Amino acid sequence: MRELVIGTNDAGQRLDRFLAKAVPGLPGTLVQKYIRTKRIKVGGRRTERGYRLIEGDTVQLYINDEFFGTERAEDYATPTVSALEVVFEDTNILIVDKSPGLLCHAGNEQGAETLVDRVKAYLYHTGAWNPAQEQSFVPALCNRLDRNTGGLVLVGKTAAAQACLNEKIRQREVDKYYLLVVHGRPEPEAGRIGGHLVKDRTQNRVVQAVVGAEDAKNAITEYRTLETKGDLSLVECKLITGRTHQIRAQMAALGCPLVGDRKYGGRAMAGQTYQALWAYRVCFDFQGDGGVLAYLDGREFLSGDVPFVDIFR
Numbered sequence: 001m002r003e004l005v006i007g008t009n010d011a012g013q014r015l016d017r018f019l020a021k022a023v024p025g026l027p028g029t030l031v032q033k034y035i036r037t038k039r040i041k042v043g044g045r046r047t048e049r050g051y052r053l054i055e056g057d058t059v060q061l062y063i064n065d066e067f068f069g070t071e072r073a074e075d076y077a078t079p080t081v082s083a084l085e086v087v088f089e090d091t092n093i094l095i096v097d098k099s100p101g102l103l104c105h106a107g108n109e110q111g112a113e114t115l116v117d118r119v120k121a122y123l124y125h126t127g128a129w130n131p132a133q134e135q136s137f138v139p140a141l142c143n144r145l146d147r148n149t150g151g152l153v154l155v156g157k158t159a160a161a162q163a164c165l166n167e168k169i170r171q172r173e174v175d176k177y178y179l180l181v182v183h184g185r186p187e188p189e190a191g192r193i194g195g196h197l198v199k200d201r202t203q204n205r206v207v208q209a210v211v212g213a214e215d216a217k218n219a220i221t222e223y224r225t226l227e228t229k230g231d232l233s234l235v236e237c238k239l240i241t242g243r244t245h246q247i248r249a250q251m252a253a254l255g256c257p258l259v260g261d262r263k264y265g266g267r268a269m270a271g272q273t274y275q276a277l278w279a280y281r282v283c284f285d286f287q288g289d290g291g292v293l294a295y296l297d298g299r300e301f302l303s304g305d306v307p308f309v310d311i312f313r
Contacts, residue, residue: 006057009137009159016049021136025067084118088301092161097303098153100274104144151279151303164291175283178237179306181276182256185233190224193250197243206249219243221250227312234312276308
């Protein structure tokens, strides 16, 4: 028998969802069966899978050792901590600047280091997170960027902060702004791009679609032209929705593809090895209770450097 004591980062979860993280080798079907047959108890008593755990609860598991993982804290000590550009950090959240070319999460490339690897390593080395002391919580990115897009990525350092941040993003109470350089001059100079996008998985790109098309998703972007120079324009975009390749596809459909974005018709410039797109600003604009992040309401954070804006200086 093993006993798990519910800590701060475990509290508030449903029992079955906690077990999916704390005992990842235990199939969901067995979780339900073992709760029903009293091989999993809370406080020595039978409970329901939907029971919300409270800090200090004890979960007794009368199950085989083979279901428990062998995660080691040292697994998070290997990525290069110095490679992480920290824009802001407190006890609840971490905001970092992702460099172009770095994956947010693991993809098809085996062994490729990712931003989330670097975040875990940073938090491990600074003592903000120790997997050996956690049963279900793992720091995660609350927003993601394409591999070749640079800019701000938000991380919840605690379970409560992560849940709050995810909810605020879902409710569109965290405004995300991008700077980009496009070919041509958008007409009109400022506006809102609407429509629906659908992913073409064979080419790993999205295309405009009609309402009602299978898998089509509503996509809305607000934009304004900040400066023009010759055949290039510096544009700011605000995401109203957050779809895959949204800005890239919609600006191309407007006739102004991003510089360096060959997938959507853009052309590369000398020294530009990635699309000129950068998540440079986030603003917290809470409409209701901000929860554990209430103190961030009204604050904004800027990326430390947007390299391609030098074109307009």
